[in-house]
Amino acid sequence: MDCRVLSVQSHVVRGYVGNKSASFPLQVLGFEVDTINSVQFSNHTGYEHWKGQVMTADELHVLYEGIKLNNVNHYDYVLTGYSRDDSFLETVVNIVQELKRANPSLVYVCDPVLGDNGAMYVPENLVPIYRDKVVPAADIITPNQFEAELLTGRSISSEKDAIEVMNLLHSMGPETVVITSSDLPSPLGDQYLVALGSQKRVRADGTMVTQQIRMDIPRVDAVFVGTGDLFAAMLLAWTHLHPNDLKTACEKTISVMHHVIKRTITYAKEVAGPDRKPSPAQLELRMIQSKADIEDPAIVLNAVVM
Numbered sequence: 038m039d040c041r042v043l044s045v046q047s048h049v050v051r052g053y054v055g056n057k058s059a060s061f062p063l064q065v066l067g068f069e070v071d072t073i074n075s076v077q078f079s080n081h082t083g084y085e086h087w088k089g090q091v092m093t094a095d096e097l098h099v100l101y102e103g104i105k106l107n108n109v110n111h112y113d114y115v116l117t118g119y120s121r122d123d124s125f126l127e128t129v130v131n132i133v134q135e136l137k138r139a140n141p142s143l144v145y146v147c148d149p150v151l152g153d154n155g156a157m158y159v160p161e162n163l164v165p166i167y168r169d170k171v172v173p174a175a176d177i178i179t180p181n182q183f184e185a186e187l188l189t190g191r192s193i194s195s196e197k198d199a200i201e202v203m204n205l206l207h208s209m210g211p212e213t214v215v216i217t218s219s220d221l222p223s224p225l226g227d228q229y230l231v232a233l234g235s236q237k238r239v240r241a242d243g244t245m246v247t248q249q250i251r252m253d254i255p256r257v258d259a260v261f262v263g264t265g266d267l268f269a270a271m272l273l274a275w276t277h278l279h280p281n282d283l284k285t286a287c288e289k290t291i292s293v294m295h296h297v298i299k300r301t302i303t304y305a306k307e308v309a310g311p312d313r314k315p316s317p318a319q320l321e322l323r324m325i326q327s328k329a330d331i332e333d334p335a336i337v338l339n340a341v342v343m
């Protein structure tokens with residue numbers, strides 16, 4: 038497989054978010070991954086302390102110029118995540134648009150990182166940039182519920198609302214939308230969290246078909262960081278391998294997530310001891326280490342067609 042991904046995400050020295058979370062799992066599946074580190078931090082920002090550097094829009098532009106001068110600006114995928122700066126984000130969109138002109142079948146996978154559980158963790162001026170420029174350029178987006186609500190200005194309190202929001206997001210551009218987590222109740226009970234997916238595609242006869250799915254994911258009582266980044270990378274890989282079958286791509290993605298999360302929480306409880314809440318360092322993802330970790334997760338989770 039010769040499939041090249043440009044991944045513009047965070048780098049951390051310690052732990053797994055951004056490119057540290059996304060690169061190796063893609064490489065082990067055979068993707069070539071070119072990484073631009075939007076920030077280089079000591080660790081993710083959920084620790085008590087963090088230090089490091091933030092890449093500017095100009096610095097991003099310089100790196101891209103180097104790639105372009107060598108005429109190696111040919112990509113099959115662009116993957117983007119956490120960004121805190123408006124002009125950096127606008128430069129990312131300009132690069133995506135230029136890469137799409139060079140390769141019209143390029144797929145842009147965008148995790149519109151804005152916040153979670155009702156709170157923003159990037160500056161508010163990024164919302165209109167994501168809404169008006171980034172999402173319209175994207176083919177696959179992976180917002181959580183809060184991000185999907187911010188992008189559409191609609192709140193989600195039922196599955197019907199979620200379907201309307203996913204349809205609104207389709208009308209902004211992307212043909213694949215996955216809401217990676219929500220507050221919606223699962224029919225399997227409150228030990229499960231609900232994720233939803235929607236894919237629009239054109240049949241051979243030219244008519245449109247939409248596949249909409251619900252995923253009921255066993256909930257673990259802890260806050261993980263870097264999961265959104267691993268989810269987007271795995272969705273890229275599995276939609277590449279199953280381009281017109283979101284249900285299969287999502288089942289494979291959530292099964293890998295479940296495997297990593299189970300391993301992480303088991304380890305974290307072991308090192309924290311039975312009565313103590315694990316620290317952010319103890320909750321760092323116990324990452325993918327081999328192709329088998331991805332291809333043969335211990336438990337296979339199913340999605341249902343809605």
Ligand SMILES: Nc1ncnc2c1ncn2[C@@H]1O[C@H](COP(=O)(O)OP(=O)(O)O)[C@@H](O)[C@H]1O
Nearest residue numbers: 153181217218232255256257259264265268294
């Ligand atoms: N507490 C949790 N329990 C079980 N799975 C989780 C948990 N947190 C994250 N995940 C997994 O990670 C995926 C992405 O998580 P999410 O929190 O939506 O990402 P983001 O960081 O983008 O908000 C979920 O779809 C799920 O598979």
Ligand SMILES: Cc1ncc(COP(=O)(O)O)c(CN)c1O
Nearest residue numbers: 047081082119262263264265266
């Ligand atoms: C530097 C950095 N990069 C990326 C992320 C995104 O992590 P997640 O996949 O959990 O959204 C975070 C979390 N705040 C972060 O601190």
